[in-house]
Amino acid sequence: MNRLSVSRRIVSNIHGFRSVQRTLCSDTGVKNPDLVSEKKPLEKPGLTDDIPQYDIAIVGGGMVGMALACSLATMPLTKQLSVAIIDSNPALMNNFHIKKEDPPDPRVSTVTPATISFFKDMGAWEFVQQHRHAYFDKMQVWDYTGLGYTRYNARDVDADVLGCVVENKVLHKSLLSCIQNTDFQKTIHSSRLSSITFPAMSSVTSSSGTSSSASGSSAKLELDNGNSMYAKLVVGADGSKSSVRELARIQTTGWKYSQSASICTVEHAVENFCAWQRFLPNGPIALLPIGEKFSNIVWSMDPKEAVDRNSMSEDDFVKAVNHALDSGYGPHPRSKSFEGGNVFSWLKADSTSSTHEGFEVPPKVIKLASHRMAFPLSLMHANSYASKRLVLIGDAAHTVHPLAGQGVNMGFADALCLSKVIAEGVAVGSDIGEITLLQRYESERKAANITMMAILDGFQKAYSIDFMPINVLRALAFNGAQYISPLKRKIISYASGNKLLPLFT
DSSP states (O other), X not given: OOHHHHHHHHHHHHHHHHHHHHHHHHHHTOSOGGGSOSSSOOOOTTOOTTSOEEEEEEEOXXXXXXXXXXXXXXXXXXXXXXXXXXXXXXHHHHTOOOOTTSOOOSOEEEEOHHHHHHHHHHTOHHHHTTSOEEEEOEEEEEETTSSOEEEEEGGGGTOSOSEEEEEHHHHHHHHHHHHHTSOOEEEEEOSOEEEEEOTTSOOBOOTTOOOOOOOTTSEEEEETTSOEEEEEEEEEOSOTTOHHHHHTTOXXXXXXXXXXXXXXXXXXXXXXXXXXXXXXXXXXXXXEXXXXXXXXXXXXXXXXXXXXXXXXXXXXXHHHHHHHHTTTTSOOOOOOOSSTTOTTGGGGGGOOGXXXXXXXXXXXXEEEXXXXXXXXXXXXXXXXXXXXXXXXXXXXXXXXXXXXXXXXXXXXXXXXXXXXXXXXXXXXXXXXXXXXHHHHHHHHHHHHHHHHHHHHHHHHHHTTOOOHHHHHHHHHHHHHHHHOHHHHHHHHHHHTTXXXXXXXX
8 A cells, every 4th residue: 555545545544433423513512623532432411321320219217208209119210210318327227127026116197098008019018017017907995074076986977997007117127118019220328418419509518518500411429428319309208307307408497386296005904996085184195005005105294394204213103194084084974865955966867886885994004115206396388399300208297296196197288299290291291300390299298288187287276275265165166067967077077187177068
C-alpha cells in the first residue's frame, strides 16, 4: 500500500470517527463533539455508575413502611420495582424471631377489619395467626358519671369481629416474613438519612452540614454511613419526628394534649374477649384483649399522674386499674329496659342484638405482666403529603389521640392507597415521582385522615370537661348510640374502616 493510500485511509477513519461523535453528541446533548472523550464512558445525566438507582426509597422500616413495601411486592404491576428501605433498626437485618413463650409486649395495635383484609390480600395475615393475637366481637364504652353506656357487637353489622389486638412486633415480623417469601427487589440499608436533594432544587441539608447537588430526574439521598443513592420516589414513613418531612421543609399543624398515655400488659384469671373503654375525669382507660388471659392497658391521664402511676408498686397499680375500670370515680351505669317508659322504646322494631345487652363489669386484673411505659399525646397533621418525588405516609403525615386505636389503621390505609396509586402510574407508563400522580394519593388520604382526626379530637375535648350540662349531653350520646340502631351500625362500620361517615350518609 503506497503512502497516498495510507493517507486516504487515515482521513476516512477520522471522518468516520467524527460521524460517530456527532451521533453520540446528539444523544447526550453535548454541543461540541470535541468534548466527547473516547476513553470516558457515557453516563446517564445526573447518575454515576457507583451510586445505586432505585425506583422507590422508603425511609422508615416500621410497620407502615414495611406494609407499603409488602403491598408493592405482592401487586402484579409493582413487584418488579426496585425498592430501598432505609432504617437503622437492627431487627430488619437480623431476621429476629418471636418465641411463643416470650412475655407479651405492651406495645400493641388494634387493627380494624379493613386492615385485616389488607394483610390477608398481601398474604401477611397468615403469619400473624402463627403468633399471639386476639379477635374481639364485643366492645363496651361508658363514662365515670354512670349516666350512660354503649355496647357494640359484631352481629349488629353481620360481621364476625370488630377488630383484632396484635403486638406491634408480631405485625412487623409478619410483614417481613411476607416480603421474604417473594422475589421482590429490595435492599435494606441499616443507616439513617442525612440529606435529600431534589431535582432542580438546591440541596436540602441536615444539621451536620452535609450537602449535595441535585441532578437528573431522581432525588439523591445521602446516608449517615457515607453511602448515597438515587430514587425516583422518596417515601417518608419515619414516624412523627420524620426526618424526611423536616428535610423537605413540610410544615405541620397541631397541638399537644395535656395528657400522657401509660401502657402495660396485665393478666386475668379468665380470658378476656371484649374491648372495654371507660372515660374518666383525666382521660380514658382502655382494656384490650391480647389472648392467653392477657390484656393491654392504655390509660390516658395528666402527665404528672402518669409518672406517679408508673412509679407505684405493682400491687398498688393493679388496684388502681381495677378501681378505674369498676366503680371508681362514679357509679356503674344502670341497664335500661328497652320496654315501656324508655325514651327509645319506639325503636324496638329496628333494634340490634347489642341493644338488649346490659352493662357489664370488666374482668378483674390479677397482676401486672410487663413493664409500664408512658409517652406524651399530641395531634399533628402535615400541611402537605406530597411534592415532586416525595410523599409522606403514616405518623410522618399525621398523629392522633389513641382513644379509638385508629392511628396505625390510618397509616396502613395510607400504604394501601399509595401502592394502588403507584400501580396505576406504572400501568399507564407515568413517572411514579410526578406530583400530578402523587396528588391523587394526597387528595384521597388527606380528606379521610382529617375527618378521622376531627372526630377523635372532638371526643378528646368533649370528655375533658366535667360540667353537668356537658355530662348530660354525653349521656344522651351514649344512649343514642346504644338504642338508635341505624346510628350504631354506621358507627361500627366507620370504625371498622368503612369510608362512610356515621352521621352524614
